[in-house]
Amino acid sequence: MRVLFATWAAPSHLFPMVPLAWAFRAAGHEVRVAAPASGAAAVAATGLSAVAAGPDVAVAQMAGRERLAPWRSRGEWATGWSARPDLLGEAELDVLRALADKQLMVADAMLGDLVAFGRRWAPDLVVYDSLCLAGPVAAAALGVPAYGFVAGSPAVTRIERLHPSTGPLPAYLRLFERFGAEPVVEPRGWLDPCPPSLRLPFDGDRTELRHVSYNGPGTVPGWLLDDPGRPRVVVTGGAAGSKYGGQAGAGLFRDTLEAVTSLGAEAVLALTPAQAENLGPVPEGTRVVRSLPFHLLFPACHAVVHHGGSGTAFAAFAAGLPQLVLPQAPVLAELARSMEARGAALVLGADEQEDPRRFATAVARLLDDNDLTRAARNLQDEVATMPPPSALATTLTPA
Structure with missing residues (x-):
């Protein structure tokens, strides 16, 4: 087969799909990965073949628009909103409309190429x-x-609809009309790497896919x-943490680092090169690492503290690590609360993140609570039962 992957951003949206793309390659199929021109280098760095699709759209500028500001700010919306947008007020719904507008603009720019x-x-x-959204339109035109690769919450997965009870947005349908294609409002299926016990309600047909952590290449350092001789705790904002406001910038989770070191544990601050550029002073006893893949780092650690991104959380599942999640946006809080309900994570909400004492208490529990560790190991076992990318590379066919 020839399999075309499509993503709109790199690396946080690209990386989760890389193991499946390589599974197709290992099975003897041809693979190309399409992304906006700004993402082509990130695709090529994975060893896969990149296709630059369309002129670059100023995504960073769009993400900074006033309507989308709450999407990049700490805070939580009504519990369960991602599966039931009817729980949201008009202000929150307008944020989702702005997100859909952004994705439709990117799709429109990508589709010609x-x-x-x-x-x-x-x-x-x-x-x-x-x-x-360029992916399903291109498939219909061809x-x-x-198959859709699930990224984030159900609300984000179906952003072209805004609400489960409504049909696709008119602007989305016009993308199909542009190529004379019959609108396809449902893909053949959704590939979902989320462990079943953490899944939020969703109206699509899901195919399980084990998450295989990929964060780029790396070299195993000797110290790892x-x-x-003491617990090792990794603190990170993942690949996308720098795009969120608040503490998820250069001085990543400083209160947490101080809590970890004050308790005698080893703190490992894991950064991307962009995050490391503006790194200020860190507490004594903090080890700073740059571009060290999570699948190498996490198994050598006792616990992980992060911003709430699914890529970081899923890598922690695979390593069986308890987590302290500091959600930096409403969409990140949804998965965090699901993990908390399962007993595998602690969560500090926006108000709690303003109190340094909360960090010390949470980190102490992260290090000592056997129930948290047991729940994390149970999630690890659950992930291990899910079919690996190699299995799906033999079952996903055009027929």
Whole structure:
């Protein structure tokens, strides 16, 4: 087969799909990964073949618009909102409309090149990041089946609808009309790496897919193989943490680092190169690492503290680590609260993140609570039962 992957952003939306793309390659299929021109280098760095689709859209500027500001701010919306947008007020619904407008603008910019490439290369199958609305439109224009790769909450996965009870947005349907394609409002299926016990309600057909952590290449440092003689706690904002406001910037979770070191544990601050550029002073006893893949780092740690991103959380599931989550946006709080309900994570909400004493109490519990560790190990076992990407590379076919 020829399999065309599509994403709208790199690296946080690209990385979760990389193991599946490589599974197709290992099975003997041809793979191309389409992304806006600004993401082509990130695709190429994975060893996969990149296709630059469309001119760059000023995504960073759009993300900073006033209507989208709450999407990048600490705070929580009504519990269960991602499965039931009817719980939201008009202000929150307008944020989702702004998010849909942004994704539709990116899709419109990508589609000309994406469809033109598809008509020349003739893929048999399209796999798209659920926020990359160009993916299903291109598949329909090419007359091939598509699978959506679930990213984030159900509300984000179906952003072209805004509400489960409504049909697709008119602007989304116009993208199909542009290519004379019959609108396809449901993909053939959704590929979902979320452990079943943590899934939020969702009206699509899901195919389980084990999350395999990928954060780029790396070299195993010698210290990682040594026993530190004390608990090791990693603190990170993941690949996307720097795009959120508040503490998820250069001085990442400073109160948490101070709490970890004050309790005698080893703090490991894991950063991307962009986050490290503006790094200020960190508490004594903090080890700073740059671009160290989570699948190497996490198994050598006792616990992880992070901003709430699904890529970081899923990597912690695979390593069996208890988590302290400091959600930096409403969409990140949804998964965090689901993990908390399962007993595998502690969560500090926006108000609690303003009180340094809360960090010390939470980290102390993270280090000593056996129930948290037991629940995290149970999640690890659950993840291990899910089919790996290699299994799906043999079952996802055009037929």
